Amino acid sequence: MLKTVNRVLLGLFGLGLFVLGGGVLLGGLDLQRRWGFDVPGWWPFRGPDDVVLGIEGRTRWREEGWWWPAVIAALALLLVLLLWWLLAQLRKDRLGQVLVDSEGGATSQLNGRALAEVIEEELKALDGVSRAHVRLTGRRTAPAARVRLWLEPHGEPEQTLGRLSRETLARARDSAGLDRLPSKVRLREVRHGAHRVD
Template sequence: MLKTANRVLLGLLGLGLFALGGGALLGGLDLQRRWGFDVPGWWPFRGPDDVVLGVEGRTRWREEGWWWPAVIAALVVLLALLLWWLVAQLRKDRLGQILVDSKDGATTQLNGHALENVMEEEVQTLDGVSRAHVRLTGRRTAPVARVRLWLEPDGEPEQILGRLSRETLTRAKDSAGLDRLPSKVRLRQVRHGAHRVD
């Protein structure tokens, strides 16, 4: 839902800015006179000396007591929406809850953060793993495990990945009652600096 809203909002914002920039460029370069075409009567940019908001536009509503409060209220609402959008972009796409099918017609919710913590602790006990970070993303009914592993210099990636798949991910999938738990695993090797021995 958020990705769709992002695309729609970015598309509308892009089209609006493109139209505004194109109109300013059209008037600023006086292209309608040079190329011999006419622009609609409501078009604000008719030549290089035109401005976005002329004297008449700036002073038309000056006598109305409701005008400036309405403009300020609209700008505050717009600012609040833009701030909400920014916060939504910065929010992590972690799953707070996972829906577990209890096979009796009812569904139960499992805390996603608790499952992440259990998986992290289990992965960190594997030989050759220095540190692990697990994050569950996706939908509540179809989570995806994103696993980052920091391996010790003597860690064997093939064995670690095999145990991760056979043990940790399988146990997490079974405990959550999921048909499948796809995973994306990133491996990094821990670099130990040289230590001086006196």
């Protein structure tokens, strides 16, 4: 959901900046006169001497009692929305807690980082795995695992993925009482530099 909102907001913001910048360039470089085309009557930038906001536009609502409170409220709302958006970007999508279904219908919480670290340690113990990084994402009731593995040159990807799926993730799923634990796995090969032997 957050990715979709980001894309829509960034797209609208970029489109607005593109239109505004294009309008300023058209007027500032006097391109409509040079290239021989007309701009619509409502277009504010008609030549290099035009300004973004003229005297009439700046002073039109100054005497109205509602003008300044409305401007301040709109700017404050815009500031709050931009701060919310910034905080949403900084927030990591790491899952903090996993809800575990205990006996008798009671639920308890399992630390998501602890579960990820256990999975990492089991993966590092597999033959051919040099390093592992696991991050839990999703919802507390339906977590998903993102796994990155760095394989040694002798490591076999098919065997490693099989053991990851059948053993490591299956144990984590069963120990947390989850019906399923979907995962995305990225494999990389560790590159060792050449060493000089004297």
